[in-house]
Amino acid sequence: xxxxxxxxxxxxxxxxxxxxxxxxxxxxxxxxxxxxxxxxxxxxxxxxxxxxxxxxxxxxxxxxxxxxxxxxxxxxxxxxxxxxxxxxxxxxxxxxxxxxxxxxxxxxxxxxx
Amino acid sequence: xxxxxxxxxxxxxxxxxxxxxxxxxxxxxxxxxxxxxxxxxxxxxxxxxxxxxxxxxxxxxxxxxxxxxxxxxxxxxxxxxxxxxxxxxxxxxxxxxxxxxxxxxxxxxxxxxxxx
Numbered sequence: 001x002x003x004x005x006x007x008x009x010x011x012x013x014x015x016x017x018x019x020x021x022x023x024x025x026x027x028x029x030x031x032x033x034x035x036x037x038x039x040x041x042x043x044x045x046x047x048x049x050x051x052x053x054x055x056x057x058x059x060x061x062x063x064x065x066x067x068x069x070x071x072x073x074x075x076x077x078x079x080x081x082x083x084x085x086x087x088x089x090x091x092x093x094x095x096x097x098x099x100x101x102x103x104x105x106x107x108x109x110x111x112x113x
Numbered sequence: 114x115x116x117x118x119x120x121x122x123x124x125x126x127x128x129x130x131x132x133x134x135x136x137x138x139x140x141x142x143x144x145x146x147x148x149x150x151x152x153x154x155x156x157x158x159x160x161x162x163x164x165x166x167x168x169x170x171x172x173x174x175x176x177x178x179x180x181x182x183x184x185x186x187x188x189x190x191x192x193x194x195x196x197x198x199x200x201x202x203x204x205x206x207x208x209x210x211x212x213x214x215x216x217x218x219x220x221x222x223x224x225x226x227x228x229x
């Protein structure tokens with residue numbers, strides 16, 4: 001399949017290491033944030049979300065941190081596996097009604113076996 | 114598989130032709146979105162439906178683009194007089210409602226359009 005994100009920043013990690021992917025969001029009024037994983041030729045896959053009234057949320061092997069002061073979001077992946085290799089996007093939204101997502105530019109994660 | 118399906122998965126057309134894409138959201142989801150994604154970029158919002166009502170259209174949605182959701186279930190996106198700049202992945206997403214996990218948008222696999 002075709003590649004997603006040919007010229008994206010790339011994070012290369014060894015299998016088993018922890019990965020940290022960062023994102024700067026643009027709108028201080030955004031109140032809901034989501035991390036998506038996108039593999040080549042596929043649509044974005046939901047990983048984890050967080051609301052603006054929280055600063056940390058944990059899922060299975062993933063943690064999202066939110067720093068509203070500097071408008072920064074990070075995704076931590078524990079014990080990174082080859083299947084985690086993909087492009088990761090953060091998305092933000094406000095307005096409870098429509099909730100159209102604004103996506104960041106994405107980071108390519110490459111996991112070396 | 115998120116439960117959102119799109120058809121076709123790939124479409125090659127000549128400049129000036131019309132194309133139509135279909136999205137079937139998760140069955141209980143009444144909110145539906147179309148996004149466009151070009152290589153190296155994140156998806157960009159095009160339009161939003163709540164049930165059958167189209168409530169918002171992005172400025173990216175030129176007059177050549179039209180979207181419908183006639184019965185509040187599946188949706189179609191039509192592009193008339195396609196241009197090479199329309200080449201992109203067209204993504205559909207749906208969500209269940211407002212509040213908590215109901216607000217998560219789930220994406221389909223996309224339709225990759227190539228205009229020659």
